[in-house]
Amino acid sequence: MINQLSWKVGGQQGEGIESTGEIFSMALSRLGYYLYGYRHFSSRIKGGHTNNKIRVSTKPMNSISDDLDILVAFDQETIDLNHHELLSGGVIIGDSKFSPKLPEGSAAKLYAVPFTEIASELGTSLMKNMVAVGASSALLGVKVESFQSVVEQIFSKKGASVVEKNMEAISKGMEYFQNEAQGNVGDFQLEKADGKNRMFxxxxxxxxxxxxxxxxxxxxxxxxxxxxxxxxxxxxxxxxxxxxxxxxxxxxxxxxxxxxxxxxxxxxxxxxxxxxxxxxxxxxxxxxxxxxxxxxxxxxxxxxxxxxxxxxxxxxxxxxxxxxxxxxxxxxxxxxxxxxxxxxxxxxxxxxxxxxxxxxxxxxxxxxxxxxxxxxxxxxxVEIRRGKLNISEELPELEKNEYYKRYEVTKDGISKRVIPGMKNGLHHVTGVEHNEQGKPSEDPNNRILQMDKRMNKLNELHSLYPNPVFKDERHADADLLIIGVNSTRGTIQEAIPRLEEDGLKVNHGQIRLIHPFPTEELKSMVKNAKRVVVVENNATGQIAQLVKMNLAYGDVQSILKYDGNPFLPSEIYSRCKELF
The missing domain is CATH 3.40.50.970 (Thiamin diphosphate (ThDP)-binding fold, Pyr/PP domains)
Structure with missing residues (x-):
């Protein structure tokens, strides 16, 4: 038995590829497995290749995998485009309707299962995705009962007979694959999950x-x-x-x-x-x-x-x-x-x-x-903080022809705020420069006061915001500091153990507050690293430039990817290794 695998389903947009992955993953999630899914799709409503890659594990992970164990194909294009990801001994399950063929040199095992034919015999070819789910489940050793609650949730509004037919489609797919494979497919059965409830x-x-x-x-x-x-x-x-x-x-x-x-x-x-x-x-x-x-x-x-x-x-x-x-x-x-x-x-x-x-x-x-x-x-x-918003207290009486000082210059740069209609809260609001009462003003001294008031209000935010940088500081002095932003976090974390197996000491910082830039929070991490590399999905190294500018640190290397695809752990590993 294995503790993780990667599964992908592909075909043309509009033929149920997304729902296939959804039903497959929801059932596994309810069994307590950890999952991570990434969907590749075209910028059109119908047609064009699409696939959904789902990683299943008994342990937490937040990255797509480098490779692939199982590929479910609704057309030959799916096999042609994705077979290169398959590990040696990987499995392709294709709809026999299109007579699936292995590309030259492929070491994968191919099984043709009549998704469309079985579904049509049950009443509609639309259920071919459920047949595919059943075939996949047979390979993983997942029982058909695991899908009952998912199918009921999705199809119960259409009636009990629809639920029953979809469950039958899963059973038929499972049964056909078991008979076809005869147990000769290698070990794809997952270890038992912890059974805990998590959101997916x-x-x-x-x-x-x-x-x-x-x-x-x-x-x-x-x-x-x-x-x-x-x-x-x-x-x-x-x-x-x-x-x-x-x-x-x-x-x-x-x-x-x-x-x-x-x-x-x-x-x-x-x-x-x-x-x-x-x-x-x-x-x-x-x-x-x-x-x-x-x-x-x-x-x-x-x-x-x-x-x-x-x-x-x-x-x-x-x-x-x-x-x-x-x-x-x-x-x-x-x-x-x-x-x-x-x-x-x-x-x-x-x-x-x-x-x-x-x-x-x-x-x-x-x-x-x-x-x-x-x-x-x-x-x-969850805490709701509304700052200096006056909505209940009485406001001071205004003198004749006087406005409320909505933009009053204060020590912290933040004025008291009122909402429209409040007694004694009358003030002017305009997109031009204004005085404390909101009235338009081009007075140079007022301009300086209002600009300074606005621009200084965020001076302390970086120290008040919780965890502006996610820090994985494994070493007091690192050979390498990897910096990332947004979705690269899980991929970087997966690459780090591989680098450390090669003898490198690696720290990781993921920037969570980009502006104002968390200079102080990153300074010590950068100072204690022999090399700094920034991983980002763009062509110009924008985060790397921010690091150089805010930390006055010039020796920053970039690992860039801008082909439309997210980073794989192996890419970060190999690019980092090139630096040493």
Whole structure:
């Protein structure tokens, strides 16, 4: 028996590839296995090759694997494109409908199973994915009963007969493969899992849940890959808690409506990807100068322009820090796991209101759409802090023709905030420079006062924000420090033991607060390392440049990948080895 394996299903978009992986992984998750899934798909609604690679283990892991044990193919293209990942002795299970063939030189074992034929005999060819799940389960030694609760959850609304037919399709697939293989397939049976309940969720769902738990009740947004799931989740859930989602005509409207919602006192957010963030930049500046809280999620994807809308990249970093014209205080957070995505979303709303600034929650496609096993979330950790928001106390009487000092210059740079309609809270709000009462002002001295007030309010954030850098400090003096951001964390952690087996002492820092940059938190790690390498999915080494600029440290090496695919552990291992 084995303690982990990697399984992939592939075919044409629109023929149930995603649901095959979903049903397969949900059943294993409920048995207590740890899972990590990554979906490769084309930027079209139907057609084009797609695959879903799922790693199953009895131990925690947060990375796709270098190789592949089992490939389930709904067409020959899947075999041709993915067979090179198979380990020696790996298995291909193909639908006999397309007469699957092994590529020349392949050492894999090929089994043709009539997915479509068996499904059609049961009533509809649409159930071929369930037959494929059954065949895979026979190989893993998973009992058919393990799928009962999953099938009931998905198909119960269609009636008991549909549930029964789908379960029968799984049984038939399992039975056919067992008869075909005759036990001559090698050891693919998994060791028993611990049976504990865990969530298996994508980063976008964790962000949406974090927004809900963090008190958000309004989301204006425009659909875009890979951010749409956040909006889709909240469309279903927000109304249950008195909130609402509005699909806007574009990202400009989405951002300005979110500003309006926050101005009115309702925690509001919007979510998009690089192209949408480009359209939001002027509005983000409006949030900055009016000191109105704002939370935006940027799910990075391949750019520029439309670029690679369904592929992995981390190239929005500079845009999120420097994209707005003029100078405003801004916070950029970067969770590196699905669990962190939940808690960081809650914290994004707290920071936005406490400091009255725009906060960008930066993810990437692999984190937003990649699925990970997550331990039960601790809702006792959810704390809602609204900062200097006056909503209940009486405000001082105003003199005749006087406005409330909404932008009063204070020692910490943060003024008391009121919501519209409050007695004695009348003030002016404008996107031009203004005085303490919000009235437009071009007075040079006032300009300096207001600019200094805004720009200095974040001076202490890096020391107050919990864990701005995830630190894996194994050694007081390391041969190598690997720095990453977002979804590269699990892949880096998997590469480190391989490097240490070769005699290298390796530390790891994952940046979670990109702006303001956590200079002090990284300084000692960089100082105590002989070499520093930054792993990132872009062509220009944006994080590496930030390290050089903020730490005045020039000897930083970059490991870059910008072909649309996430890093594999073996790639980080081999590229790091080249440095020694």
């Amino acid at each position: 969720m994508i980063g976008n769902d964790a962000i949406a849940l974090g927004a809900l738990a963090g008190g958000a009740r309004f989301m204006p947004a425009y659909p875009i890959t890979p951010a749409s799931e956040i909006m889709e989740y909240l469309i279903k859930k927000l109304p249950e808690y008195g909130g609402t989602v509005i699909q806007t005509e574009d990202e400009i409207a989405a951002c300005t409506m979110a500003i309006g919602g926050n101005y009115a006192g309702v925690r509001s957010l919007t979510a998009s990807a690089g192209p949408g963030l480009s359209l939001m930049m002027e509005a983000i500046g409006l949030s900055g100068i009016t000191e109105t809280p704002l939370v935006i999620v940027d799910t990075q994807r391949g750019g520029p322009s439309t670029g690679l809308p369904t592929k992995q990249e981390q190239s929005d970093i500079f845009a999120m820090i420097y994209g707005t014209h003029g100078e405003i205080p801004k916070v950029v957070l970067a969770p590196s796991t699905v669990e962190e995505a939940f808690y960081d979303t809650v914290e994004a709303f707290n920071i936005a209101e406490e400091y009255q600034v725009p906060v960008i929650l930066l993810t990437d496609l692999a984190l937003s759409l990649g699925k990970q096993s997550v331990e039960p979330l601790d809702f006792s950790k």
